[in-house]
Amino acid sequence: MADLAAHVGVSRQLVSLVLRDAPGASAETRRRVRAAAKELGFSPHVGARSLRRARSKDLGVVFAPAHSTEPEIVEAIYPAASALGYDVMLSAQTSTRSTDEAVDELLGHRCAALVVIGSTVDLRAIARRSHVPVVDVGFGRPNRYYDVVRSSGDLGIEQLVDHLADLGHRGVTYVDPTSMPPGALRRRGYERAVDRRGLTGDLLPVPGDYAAADYFSEAGATAARSLLDRPELPTAVIAPNDDTAVALLHTLIRHGARVPEDLSVAGFDDAPIARTSSVDLTTVRQDPAHLGAAAVRAAVRRVQNPDLHPRETVLDTSLVVRTSTAAPRRPRPRSRTAGQHVESAG
Amino acid sequence: MADLAAHVGVSRQLVSLVLRDAPGASAETRRRVRAAAKELGFSPHVGARSLRRARSKDLGVVFAPAHSTEPEIVEAIYPAASALGYDVMLSAQTSTRSTDEAVDELLGHRCAALVVIGSTVDLRAIARRSHVPVVDVGFGRPNRYYDVVRSSGDLGIEQLVDHLADLGHRGVTYVDPTSMPPGALRRRGYERAVDRRGLTGDLLPVPGDYAAADYFSEAGATAARSLLDRPELPTAVIAPNDDTAVALLHTLIRHGARVPEDLSVAGFDDAPIARTSSVDLTTVRQDPAHLGAAAVRAAVRRVQNPDLHPRETVLDTSLVVRTSTAAPRRPRPRSRTAGQHVESAG
DNA sequence: GACAGCGACTAGCACGTGCTAGTTCCATCA
DNA sequence: TGATGGAACTAGCACGTGCTAGTCGCTGTC
Known part of the structure; x- marks a missing residue:
């Protein structure tokens, strides 16, 4: 200079x-x-600037590049932060790099606040040792140590069940990848809605390892095979994320089932894959832009007024109806040999 | 302190x-x-440290969170950099944040070198104004301004064509999403191999917008519909990326074609989706860990010896054979009405 | 003509750290 | 006993910037 x-x-x-x-x-x-x-x-020189500056204008963001939904939230954080005069500093949490390491890097840069996306670890210790506000984006529970921003996963699933019930389905099967962090909440929404609408519930749990890159897809394929082994297919299936729903859908189609004629399939997330014409999946949209913006607002709110208590922000979801769901038909007998295909319905 | x-x-x-x-x-x-x-x-305080320190030990990485293959490379960069004593600083390039902005942030942090992943812009200007080594990971051409690290996309496609020819296919169709940056190189590999093996070539270009999140998938669906409109399906189809191949495969299956019985389908990347059991796609693996490590090595090499000329690093690809490819059958007549299904082959 | 007021610019300190050049202490040895 | 040396520790400057408190020169006012 x-x-x-x-x-x-x-x-x-x-x-x-x-x-x-x-x-x-x-x-x-x-x-x-x-x-x-x-x-x-x-x-x-950013370093010298942050050294001299009274207060930091950096927002630290911890995210896992491997999880498909997080990059969308990261993208949304940039304009939201910039609108409030903040810069964004990213730190990745990977299989070789713990959340603690990612957080420490950001604390070293003296970020004004931390936004942790989709973390499965308890942030209480982190919130205590970092003397800055912490915001958890994803599936945390409200507490007095850090803010929580999440979408209303339970209500979203309820919307789906209502949609299927309105179409005339009498029972709805729910595929539950049990290791999925927001799974419990979404499952509760399913149970509540099934109860409320007087439908026949049918829970299909699929255990697995959340860390595996293809866990969600594999869970869908496993669930599909399990359904194909039954004497009769259900008329409607919900999966709590799109990757699982898409794998389920394709495995079913591959084995001769028709969607939505034989059964309806719905997902959750409105991921890009759900929108493609080869899938066209009915799903629930949780807008990543809203999540990102809400996380930034929550962080900035507490930066500007550190005495405020952390709070929970729950964002609405919206039902996106596409062609993978339809009214149920009368069940038809079907052949079940693997690799064999149903005849044309003409 | x-x-x-x-x-x-x-x-x-x-x-x-x-x-x-x-x-x-x-x-x-x-x-x-x-x-x-x-x-x-x-x-x-990282800022104060970098202010005082003689030379920086930070590696700046520019990536696009929206592109599915880049996060895997980012993940690989962390351990590779750490092994050489370097820290990693991420900067996202998004729809609201240009490559130049992302680069400027990193330069402000006085990174020792820049690694730019999957960029479509010309890095020459960036390499000139940033007085640090620049490494392009993805699909750059060798030049004297910055290093290039890429996988041998052309040879990878050749491996695929050879594999299909070895299975007995006489012609191979190639789906070409024309806006895909590494597309030209891969297409050249296809043309070379088809020529060398004396096969019947069949190029199926699909234009579109690279920036759209579902461009690759949509291209596959479009290509599939185009193939289904033909009087006869080809016996083998290659797509230069897995997303396109998977959408192609599922659209074909949905319209009654059987894979690999009626036709073989192959992709490129060995993305997680290709490995799932509902897809099980034959593809070409370009190891993101190798790309990331090679990028780090290239950057550190020039940091330690700034007088060396930039060079190109081309990484081998490996063929991954799964069940989406098989020997061709004699063509059968097929019904072509949309939504109709072929009969069981018994 | 003295003086306030204002716009344009500058002097100098402080931020938290790394590094060079010390200083102190204590054990060892001729 | 005094010199030697090394281990353990400290003093003080410098890095590049932001901010407070100025200085300088010009204009307008009485």
């Missing part, structure tokens, strides 16, 4: 003023400083 | 020694300093 000042022929302080858009420099000087900065390829 | 020193009853400099594992402190002192640091929740 001193070099730049010498190059323009003014003091370093004036350059500083210009670069942070502070008042007290003439238009002509601003122009010349900006031009010189661009010419010399100068960018201010 | 001064607080910490006072708390332990030693000088600040000694605490500094302990925290960066430098020699010159007794074992007992180390223990006490470490304990106090943990108790007070102290972590050194």
